[in-house]
Each structure stands twice: as structure tokens, then as C-alpha cells.
Amino acid sequence: MRVSWMYAPTLRELPAEAEIASHRLMLRAGLMRKLVSGVYSYLPLGYRVIRRVEQIVREEMDRQGGLEILMSALQPAELWKASKRWEEYGPEMFKLTDRSGREFCLGPTHEEIFTALIRDEVRSYRQLPLLLYQIQTKYRDEIRPRFGLMRAREFIMKDLYSFDRDEAGLDVSYRKMYEAYSRVFFRCGISYMVVEADVGAMGGTDSHEFVIVTESGEADLVFCTQCGYAANVERAECRAPNKTADSEMLPLEEVETPEMRTIDEVSGFLGVQPSQLVKTLIYVADGVPVAVLIRGDRDLNEAKLRRVLGATNIALADEETITKVTGAPVGFAGPIGLSVGCLIADLEVEAMTNFIVGGNARDLHIKNANVGRDFKVTRYADLRNAVQGDPCPRCGARLNSAKGTEVGHIFKLGTKYSQALGARYVDENGQEHPIIMGSYGIGITRTVAAIIESNHDDDGIIWPMSVAPYQAVVIPINVTEEPQRTTAEEIYSELGRRGVEVVLDDRNERPGVKFKDADLIGYPIRIVVGPRGLDARQVEVKLRRSKEAKMVDIAALPDLVLSIIREEVAALTPQ
Ligand code: ATP
Ligand code: MG
Numbered sequence: 068m069r070v071s072w073m074y075a076p077t078l079r080e081l082p083a084e085a086e087i088a089s090h091r092l093m094l095r096a097g098l099m100r101k102l103v104s105g106v107y108s109y110l111p112l113g114y115r116v117i118r119r120v121e122q123i124v125r126e127e128m129d130r131q132g133g134l135e136i137l138m139s140a141l142q143p144a145e146l147w148k149a150s151k152r153w154e155e156y157g158p159e160m161f162k163l164t165d166r167s168g169r170e171f172c173l174g175p176t177h178e179e180i181f182t183a184l185i186r187d188e189v190r191s192y193r194q195l196p197l198l199l200y201q202i203q204t205k206y207r208d209e210i211r212p213r214f215g216l217m218r219a220r221e222f223i224m225k226d227l228y229s230f231d232r233d234e235a236g237l238d239v240s241y242r243k244m245y246e247a248y249s250r251v252f253f254r255c256g257i258s259y260m261v262v263e264a265d266v267g268a269m270g271g272t273d274s275h276e277f278v279i280v281t282e283s284g285e286a287d288l289v290f291c292t293q294c295g296y297a298a299n300v301e302r303a304e305c306r307a308p309n310k311t312a313d314s315e316m317l318p319l320e321e322v323e324t325p326e327m328r329t330i331d332e333v334s335g336f337l338g339v340q341p342s343q344l345v346k347t348l349i350y351v352a353d354g355v356p357v358a359v360l361i362r363g364d365r366d367l368n369e370a371k372l373r374r375v376l377g378a379t380n381i382a383l384a385d386e387e388t389i390t391k392v393t394g395a396p397v398g399f400a401g402p403i404g405l406s407v408g409c410l411i412a413d414l415e416v417e418a419m420t421n422f423i424v425g426g427n428a429r430d431l432h433i434k435n436a437n438v439g440r441d442f443k444v445t446r447y448a449d450l451r452n453a454v455q456g457d458p459c460p461r462c463g464a465r466l467n468s469a470k471g472t473e474v475g476h477i478f479k480l481g482t483k484y485s486q487a488l489g490a491r492y493v494d495e496n497g498q499e500h501p502i503i504m505g506s507y508g509i510g511i512t513r514t515v516a517a518i519i520e521s522n523h524d525d526d527g528i529i530w531p532m533s534v535a536p537y538q539a540v541v542i543p544i545n546v547t548e549e550p551q552r553t554t555a556e557e558i559y560s561e562l563g564r565r566g567v568e569v570v571l572d573d574r575n576e577r578p579g580v581k582f583k584d585a586d587l588i589g590y591p592i593r594i595v596v597g598p599r600g601l602d603a604r605q606v607e608v609k610l611r612r613s614k615e616a617k618m619v620d621i622a623a624l625p626d627l628v629l630s631i632i633r634e635e636v637a638a639l640t641p642q
Contacts, residue, residue, distance in 0.1 A: 070572040075112050077584050087283045089519035090215030092528050096588045105212025105220030115536040120514050121202050124225045127251045131243040133198040138180050144170035146179040150487040161206045173206035178484045181228040186490035196236050200227035216516040223512045229505040237503045244507040248277050248475045250641045256531030257521050262288055263298040265370045273479040278471035279517045288471045289453045293464035301370045303453035304460040307414040314420050317435040324432045328398025330363040344423045347400040349389045352378035356392050360412035365451040375448040393427045401425030402442040413450040474517045480504040528589030529612045532635035538568045539592035540585050544578045555596040565625050
């Protein structure tokens, strides 16, 4: 490709709306443009990278026996109503109605649609297992689209669904996908981490996320450098703290806390640490109010609470409910004299003595509260998010924390969708069973952004060879001068003939402009044809990721370029 023919509108200035490197660089290098918030047009260079990532994903899915199909983005509401997700999925779903009033959505994911396909086609155990996948556009009306392709409203996803006879079969499918995902991200040149994840609203048992560690990440992770344990904080198990020697229970004491409602306000006002407070949160679980106690400086983990309560829906209670159960305005709830049937407390609360709680009256808190003497706890459970410094649930060493962005997610679904939609098979003995499923997603476009997050410097993108839009660029210093122009042309056609994906920067621009663009776009190999080298029939070769350039005989250039490409790709190929 000639740059004079290319459509890669590079930008010199930093786009104001772009907060992270990948978003900035994708705009600056002319890989994409925004259509509306969270919706992008992929330009030639960007789309080439997307297709390369898709190809890697495709190869790894096929290697595990995956079969590629393509389903519609337009999905009938009935299937989503059958799984109850038409309501449960919430406002992230783009819903629409056709001219005769029939309801549809633009698929945010495809569990229902794949399950329905299988339900109508698969009858016998002989047809299982099956691994079906697609690479297709998804729609999610994200509350906060941002970071370019990282959190878009329209994005490309690879989604694979596994269909097995039993749990053992599901284990095999899951392990295959675990391996496929590890290989995909390795081949893409991403430094990733695999973390245990919460199964959330998808239903199911096992789940792992493949994440990249980034400052801008929206997922909180903890990991152990001793034993390798890593988990999303929502998932990470917190152990009960060691009991400290019982300190003497002090008498209860009421304190006035005018207009002090939050933990920070109350602890600041009383001159104590937030960890000396216990907050009382009023939740409504499947319609029933419950009180939840947790140390003042901790974050409640709703996923854990939902699991512990065995509830489908939980949400913080509204003002009216809070006033009803506490007898006080919001901000002063406490466990003493509370009218709820269930008072559930985090494990840490069990080890606390003489703590501060809300007084269930306006502007009132109570000091020296103690479980047992002052109120009863229905049940203790692990309810908080893990934090840095917590003991590792596996080996007890201290956990580290990091922010991450999920690029891939694998899930054991079990029978949630096959039961809801009636996807069953008949075994050897003529017995009917629901098909056991798994669901496995990779955000293709998010992966492109993640590759850039892992591979860039101040000058631009540094594409790993495996996904680069082009492998090499040939830059004549001055196209109006012979023999620079003809030599560059010759190198360009020879490399092309030898199968190298090569770009010729044939623009009549200053060399500085061409070098800047080449660095910004990030071609892995740069070949400069200049007057000095030509006298000795030499050109300059430089790798984007290294600082050094070397002079190479033109006659030896094609072999050298091919060997660099081979080596770079080999380094990105898992053993
Ligand atoms: P997140 O927690 O980041 O919202 P998710 O749990 O909603 O992700 P999944 O439903 O598991 O994501 O989707 C599978 C994959 O699709 C994710 O691993 C991610 O790579 C990609 N993905 C999800 N939402 C988006 C989005 N809004 N923009 C781009 N890619 C996305
Ligand atoms: Mg999401």
C-alpha cells in the first residue's frame, strides 16, 4: 500500500476527550473515528488490526474444535423473556419494536439465541459436545461509554458457547477455552492475568476473567505473589480475622452527632478511626428488609450478600423503608432496637468490641456497642470486598491489589439457559437431560485497545508483529530525488513479492513528518532510503521497539526482513 493512497488521517494534537493511551493513539494514528458516544467507525489501519486479532481468535477457537457460525444482532424478545433476562438485563439493553409491534433487542450477548438454535436441532447425546462461536457486533447501552474501544456501546465480540452432556464434559470444554484464551492473549502480545471472577447475574459456577492490569481499569483485583492466587475483589474470599484478646465491654454511651451521617463525618466529628465504627446498611432482598453490618472502612460486596441470602434481587432500601425499620432519617441506622427479621454481619464485626453505631434517632450515635450484650446477630458471613494486605485465602500471605480491565471472560453456565429454553438431549438409555452449557467471550475491539495499552511509548503505538496493520514501512527521505525514489519503489515491490505486508511512504513530505507518522502508527520495521546509504547500496533498518538502527545491503534486505518477521512472530507463539 502506498501512503499516497492510504486513508489514515493522523492528528498531531492530543484529542481532548481521550483519557487513556489506547484511545488517544487510535484517534491520533487515524485508526478510527467517533460516530456518536461509544460508537466508532474503524478506518483502514484500525480495521486491519481488528481483522488480525479476529484471525488469531478464529485460529485458536478452531484449534479447540470450535465451529464458526454467524447469528443476527437483531433478536426476538420472546427468547429473552423465556430466560427472564428481558427484564433482568436492565437498561443496558437496546430495545426496539418492529412495524407490527413485535419487540426485539440488539443483542448484548447471545446465550438465549444459541440455546434456541441448539434446542431446535440437537436431540441425541451423539450430537454432543458442541463448541459453536461467532465473531459479531454487540450492543450495550453502557451508562458511561468511555476510553474509546474499551467501553463502547457497539463493539465486536467473539462469543463461544459449549454444549455438553454432563459436568465432566463441561470441565473439558472449559479447560479448552482456558487454554485457547491464554494462547490468544499471548499471541496478541498482551501481558494479562487470569483472575477468579464472580458469576454474577449470568448464573453458573466457575468463572475466570482474563484481565490486563491498567490504572484506568474498572475492575478491582487482588493477587498473591506467593502462590499465584488472583481474583476479582468481588470474588475473593475474606477470612475471619484472628480474635484479639477480649477487651472489657464498656457501658453504652449516647453521643450527639448533629447532621453527621456518613462514616467520614461521624469518625471525623468523634475523632476516631472509621474502622472503629460499624455501619448498618438496610437492604431489601426479594422484597424483605434486612440489616447488614460491616466495619466502617469496608465496602460491602453485594454479590456476596446476594449469595449469602440466597436472594435473586437485592438493593439498598429506599428512604421510606429505612425510616420505617429504624425510626430515624437516613444516616443514623444502627443495630440496637432495629425492627428487621434478619441482621447479618460481616465476619470482621464478630471480632470487634466497643464500636460505634448509629442510634436509630436523628443526630444520634452510640458508643461502646457490643454484639450479644446490646443486640443479636442472625448470622455472620463474608460480606466485604477484599483489599490490599488481606491474607491470601489460599496461602495466607498478604494480598496485593491492582486495577484491571477484562478482555476475556469464561463461564460455566450449567443448565440455566437450557432449562429456561428447553434445550434437552436424550442419552444412551433414552433418558432426557438438559444440555450443560458454558459461555466464553473475548472483546475483539477491546483487545485491540488492550494491545495498545500494553505496547506504546510517547511517540506512538508499537505493534506486536502478530497484529500489526502492516509489517514494514519503506520511507524514501526525498521522493523528488533519484535514485532514492526508484530504489524505494524497487524495495517496496520486492518485499511485496516476497509476501511482506509493506507500506511505501511515497508522499512528498519532509522526512520528519514521515518518521513521526511511522512512529505514531507503529509499523514494526522501518526501512529508510536516503542519499548517504545509497552510495554504498545500503538502506537503514530500524525496529519500532528498539532505538538502534543499522545499515543493510539492499541485496540482503528482503531475507533480513523476512527473518525478523519470522522471529518476532515466533516469540509471540506459545510453546
Ligand atoms: P465489563 O465488566 O467490563 O463491563 P462484562 O462483564 O460486561 O465486562 P462480558 O459480558 O463478559 O463483559 O463480555 C465479554 C467480553 O466483551 C468482555 O470480556 C470484554 O472484552 C467485552 N466487552 C464487554 N463490554 C464491552 C464494552 N462495553 N465495550 C467493549 N468491549 C466490551
Ligand atoms: Mg459490562
